[in-house]
Amino acid sequence: MEKKELFTISALTENKAGLLNAVTIIFTRRKLNIESINVSETEVEGVSRYTIVVYASQHQAELVVKQINRLIEVLAAFLYRNEDIYYQELAMFKLPTEVFLNGNTIEAIVRNNGARILVIEEDHIVIEKTGHRDEIKALHTHLKPFGVLEFVRSGRIAISKSKRKTDSFLRELEAENINNL
């Protein structure tokens, strides 16, 4: 068995209904679990970015990226290890407002973990944290004893460390196509 690791797949695509389905069945077919998926618009109108995190062997991950690249509406798909990208997740923790009764503890935890208090309502507060998964986990561990009412975490979003701009990349793709005719 080849060693499995966490990979981030980033794909630029045309904005087409149904494409998400086409992308996810590539994983389903190989019985690969998607750890997280995020789809959003990019700085270029009509172009979406998929950010998919998958736990797989390198060979499997490479095959999946090739299959994604093969989809007609996919402009380009890339495979990254953590060291190739800047990436973040966002988490929100809902706690009872009474946590403030324990003096400064909560405030200290928030400060030490680089989180922030998003809202304070009469009966609950929401703490927001942006960071890597282990950082969010660490904060969760700190907050647990105070009674976390609800916890939600987003999928990963990532941006590559290369200097490439999306729109110039698209122009290159368009130029290439004309040359190939």
Added chain:
Amino acid sequence: METLVKDSNKQPKPSVKGATPVKVTGSEAIILSLLSEGVNEVFGYPGGAIMPLYDELYKYNQQLTHYLMRHEQGAVHAAQGFSRVSGKVGVCIATSGPGATNLITGIADAQVDSTPLVCITGQVPSQLLGTSGFQEIDIIGISMPVVKWNFQVTSAHEIPEALAKAFYIAASGRPGPVLIDITKDAQFGELEFSYQKCEGLRSYKPVPKLDISAVGRAATLINQSQKPMILCGHGVLLSKAGKALKSLAEKADIPVASTLLGLSAFPPTHPLNVGMLGMHGNYGPNIKTNEADLLIAVGMRFDDRVTGKLESYAKQAKVIHIEIDQSELNKNVQADVAVLADAQQALQAITTLVQANKHTSWLAEFEACNAIENQKVNQPELYPTQGAIKMAEVVRMLSEKTKGKAILVTDVGQHQMIANRYYQFNSCNASVTSGGLGTMGFALPAAFGAGVGDVKRQVIAIAGDGGIQMTIQELGAIAQYKVPVKIIVLNNNFLGMVRQWQQLFFDKRYAATELVNPNFVAIAKGYGLQAKGINQRQDLDSALNELLASKASYFLEIKVEREENVFPMVPSGASVSEIRLA
């Protein structure tokens, strides 16, 4: 809101009706789009949600011939057969719901065997989408894993562009099936029609730019090789690279082995042709795969039926893989030089850099293998003197009588392997078979399509008694349109290939493989076809003569040996070098 991506090419093109846009209905726009793409034949089956289109087909029947099949599966296989022999995009039409789902097997078959199709399905009116309306099915979702591209049209004005993209995508790069689902209201709706062929999409690069450095590295490997072997795949036929392949093989004196779908790309009598690869391929190319020092794989995908056990496949050899689909490179077999390119372009470029060479002793090794196979397997199969008729002798006689010039459309199973082993294909695109998906029931409707797609060559369908019964109703289409397809059923009263595996690997426990068959001849006659059945060797020659001489379609049932096995055979999961001759 979803819209079709606008293509870069913006200048208006004249429509079939003239340069100025004309106001037409969506259905008429479908017909005009098909005509603009040069389509003259379509295969289909009507139903509620596609009736507006059929109404237009009625009006345009002089320009566009519609063949009414007896099942939507028949329509899609016919479109496949049409495409495989003509090189054109095959078109089939079905209604929504069950009509559409009945296409799926053929679409999947076309996807894995790289056959360009445009499948048009009717859909319930757009306001009923998602309501489980009568005959509503999410065919876009269902077909997604097996199409190259699909698109749902919900408004008439989207039709020309959707179909232009469909034809472009289906036929370019590695060809494949495209499905366009068109709601009934879009068919009834009106639009200003003008047609503009699709000439490119920024997100899709069908023909990769040839990497000159990869070409150079490939040529170097070929020049250094003592024991090279070419693996000729379907891509050679699809890119019309037969000549280029021959030039390379002859210049560097390299033996050529073909995959099942690559058959007919390289002449059978050429001294460098060493036969077929794979589970029931020839002895030489299988054994020598694990002795070669270089494999030059062209337009093929190292399917498991070709490679056997991957862990012991050609580990000693360097591999050059020429392939147009980037996702096939380094998928099953790691390439030392991967050439992402159109086969013809790559072969031509490589050939100019390759030195003339001779591999006499290496080629002699194939000869030696061939002699062994010939003595142990082929001769007794091809020239039996007693016992029941053997499938191989039927194929040999057909091959001799047609001088290898016929199109052979085969079904799936023992007869398929035997037909493709022993027929000497003397023209290109002459073997039409379901390779990757192994779809029983393929042969009869695909032969119908082949007969429509190529009126010059004789089309012979060969099927087993199992497969023929999966789509036997298409005898009706053959009779109705008088397509002069010759049909041979090799009847052993068994699902022969499964029975062979049961014999060899399941201690002869013949679970559900014996068939009690109908009177095939009576059925064919019932459809109004000429038909005959034989079971004696002495009748074979005259029966085949009669079949081939017939101007009209002809159905011949041949009772063959019941428990014949196909050899050589690489047992499932074994290495190619463990190929068995008995």
